[in-house]
Amino acid sequence: MRNNxxxxxxxxxxxxxxxxxxCLVANSEYEDSKELDAIGIKGETAEKQFEASFxxxxxxxxxxxxxxxxxxxxxxxxxxxxxxxxxxxxxIYIASRTVGVPVVGVExxxxxxxxxxxxxxxxxxxxxxIAIHNIRKFTALKEVA
Amino acid sequence: xxxxxxxxxxxxLAAISVLLFSQGIVSYAQDNYSNAxxxxxxxxxxxxxxxxxxxxxxxxxxxxxSIDAAIKSLNDGDKDAAKKLLLKAEESLEGKSDLVDAxxxxxxxxxxxxxxxxxAAISHAEEAKNNLS
Numbered sequence: 125m126r127n128n129x130x131x132x133x134x135x136x137x138x139x140x141x142x143x144x145x146x147c148l149v150a151n152s153e154y155e156d157s158k159e160l161d162a163i164g165i166k167g168e169t170a171e172k173q174f175e176a177s178f179x180x181x182x183x184x185x186x187x188x189x190x191x192x193x194x195x196x197x198x199x200x201x202x203x204x205x206x207x208x209x210x211x212x213x214x215x216i217y218i219a220s221r222t223v224g225v226p227v228v229g230v231e232x233x234x235x236x237x238x239x240x241x242x243x244x245x246x247x248x249x250x251x252x253x254i255a256i257h258n259i260r261k262f263t264a265l266k267e268v269a
Numbered sequence: 270x271x272x273x274x275x276x277x278x279x280x281x282l283a284a285i286s287v288l289l290f291s292q293g294i295v296s297y298a299q300d301n302y303s304n305a306x307x308x309x310x311x312x313x314x315x316x317x318x319x320x321x322x323x324x325x326x327x328x329x330x331x332x333x334x335s336i337d338a339a340i341k342s343l344n345d346g347d348k349d350a351a352k353k354l355l356l357k358a359e360e361s362l363e364g365k366s367d368l369v370d371a372x373x374x375x376x377x378x379x380x381x382x383x384x385x386x387x388x389a390a391i392s393h394a395e396e397a398k399n400n401l402s
Contacts, residue, residue, distance in 0.1 A: 152383070156383075160356075163356055163360060164360070165356075165359060165360050165363050166363075167363055167364055168359065168363065168376070229369065229373065230373060231373065231376070231377065231380075232373055232374060232376075232377035232393060232396075233376075233377035233378075233380040233381050233384075233389065233393065235380060235381075235384050236384060
């Protein structure tokens with residue numbers, strides 16, 4: 125189980141970094157919304173505010189998950205939630221760059237922060253799967269013993 | 270058990286390394302693509318500067334004129350002027366449901382400009398112009 129602790133600490137770090145990246149993106153969107161509002165582009169201002177709120181929510185979710193993962197004691201739920209939310213955010217991102225998503229539509233620009241967050245989200249999924257695998261194996265061995 | 274855990278841990282770390290490495294490759298590829306686009310754009314904009322100027326003067330569409338001027342500012346390295354012109358284009362496209370694609374391209378150009386990716390900003394501005402013509 126010592127190795128699983130290492131996985132849990134790594135996943136906590138990854139989730140924390142994802143949260144920080146989303147905070148940076150949310151701040152950027154908020155700054156844009158203020159600028160657009162000052163010019164008087166109302167439709168785009170509302171879209172930017174929606175995006176900022178969404179990214180703040182994603183950041184908060186990742187910080188909460190980081191806390192739950194570090195406190196989890198052979199409980200797979202925080203890992204399942206981490207993998208599920210990361211996969212969901214990747215899916216939403218791909219949809220926003222291809223078929224479009226409600227409110228925002230299709231976005232054409234793929235930024236550096238986007239790629240960084242997607243890389244870390246993929247890492248979060250891999251770490252969560254490893255942790256779940258380890259916990260299940262440990263539980264099965266304990267039952268046999 | 271311990272050995273298997275170590276093996277799975279190592280597999281995990283290897284997977285993360287591969288992901289981070291591939292991320293590096295993606296960034297490198299993106300940079301190269303941007304540079305290639307930049308070179309193409311530079312050569313196109315240089316060889317077609319006269320045509321572009323004529324197009325600017327010939328176009329009656331103020332949005333196209335703003336985008337043309339923004340592209341010129343981007344080529345000249347004047348980011349502030351480019352941003353103002355792109356915002357002007359964005360303002361003129363606001364609420365026009367038939368020109369959503371052009372508006373999204375202008376937004377992408379602004380986002381690229383904010384990211385410091387001038388080549389992508391020019392490329393998206395050109396696309397916006399194409400969507401308007």
